[in-house]
Amino acid sequence: MKKTLLKILPFSLLLNLKIVKQYLVSILFLGNKYQCPNCNTGFRKMFKCGQEEAVLEKYQVIGSGIRENCLCPRCYSIDRERLIYLYLSKKTNIFSENIKLLHIAPRQSLRKIFKNSHNISYYQGDKYEEGYHYPKDVIALDITELNYNDNYFDVIICNHVLEHVPNDFQAMKELYRVLKPNGFAILQVPISLKLNETFEIKSNTAEERKQLYGQFDHYRIYAKDFTNRLESCNYKVSLYYPADIEINLDTERFGLNKSEYLIVANK
Ligand SMILES: [Zn+2]
Known part of the structure; x- marks a missing residue:
């Protein structure tokens, strides 16, 4: 019985964290300026992504380097x-x-x-x-x-x-x-x-x-x-x-x- 409870508890905790995270995302990011087609959600802003490296900047490598409004806060596309x-x-x-x-x-x-x-x-x-x-x-x-x-x-x-x-x-x-x-x-x-x-x-x-x-x-x-x-x-x-x-x-x-x-x- 105790073992079963231990198995359930971490899962419910994770589930709660996921719900809390989605709730925070809703408050902080939802809006109309951006639209993620993958999860069909509107945002006022999205996360920045990419890495900052001199060589990427030098050759202007497309698909690398820092991009604003790149990462969807909901589905992470x-x-x-x-x-x-x-x-x-x-x-x-x-x-x-x-x-x-x-x-x-x-x-x-x-x-x-x-x-x-x-x-x-x-x-x-x-x-x-x-x-x-x-x-x-x-x-x-x-x-x-x-x-x-x-x-x-x-x-x-x-x-x-x-x-x-x-x-x-x-x-x-x-x-x-x-x-x-x-x-x-x-x-x-x-x-x-x-x-x-x-x-x-x-x-x-x-x-x-x-x-x-x-x-x-x-x-x-x-x-x-x-x-x-x-x-x-x-x-x-x-x-x-x-x-x-x-x-x-x-x-x-x-x-x-x-x-x-x-x-x-x-x-
Ligand atoms: Zn998305």
């Missing part, structure tokens, strides 16, 4: 996840057709949406790293060597992952292999349009990588040639700025990064 959701909901049929979707390194906002979409067979995976916690339904995988048959998935979402992979070409080829013909992959990376060529040198320590690329576990800064890299792996690439998703899409209101575009790679 960040700017690029809202851009992905807007694209998927307005330009594709993935929420109405029966599809297989592979989501690499999923974050909670899109995870929740896909899990609640009953037409989607949802596969989630991540490269397990020591010191991190992964939800039970996120399986351990290596995107340079996937344990799936050829032509298996209709859609792959690999959002800010390739920059973490030492052999990114192998990962791009492997994702292409498991994608169905006519399937598509959203392959977002932090990218600098100040650079023509992807910047990567042999740097072996975390400290060097932090200085060179702005983060200890990044292996390069992608540049204008990222599209060429994908095309060399046979993808047909389309870029979608917010206005390509919907004319007059209100980037300010949705808390989007005005410089960011979606990289959609078709097989």
Whole structure:
């Protein structure tokens, strides 16, 4: 009996904390200036996100660096996840057709949406790293060597992952292999349009990588040639700025990064 009570108490405490947190969010943030499409909630402001590193500023790396009104106080979506959701909901049929979707390194906002979409067979995976916690339904995988048959998935979402992979070409080829013909992959990376060529040198320590690329576990800064890299792996690439998703899409209101575009790679 006592054991049962002990099991229940922490859960009820957590539940209460969650309720208190949502209540505080309601008081502090709810409003009309911003709108998170992922959780369909209006806010007067959102959280700032991103990291401050000289190299990110120097090369004006899109998708990194500090962004105001970036993190949704309710569902914790960040700017690029809202851009992905807007694209998927307005330009594709993935929420109405029966599809297989592979989501690499999923974050909670899109995870929740896909899990609640009953037409989607949802596969989630991540490269397990020591010191991190992964939800039970996120399986351990290596995107340079996937344990799936050829032509298996209709859609792959690999959002800010390739920059973490030492052999990114192998990962791009492997994702292409498991994608169905006519399937598509959203392959977002932090990218600098100040650079023509992807910047990567042999740097072996975390400290060097932090200085060179702005983060200890990044292996390069992608540049204008990222599209060429994908095309060399046979993808047909389309870029979608917010206005390509919907004319007059209100980037300010949705808390989007005005410089960011979606990289959609078709097989
Ligand atoms: Zn939200």
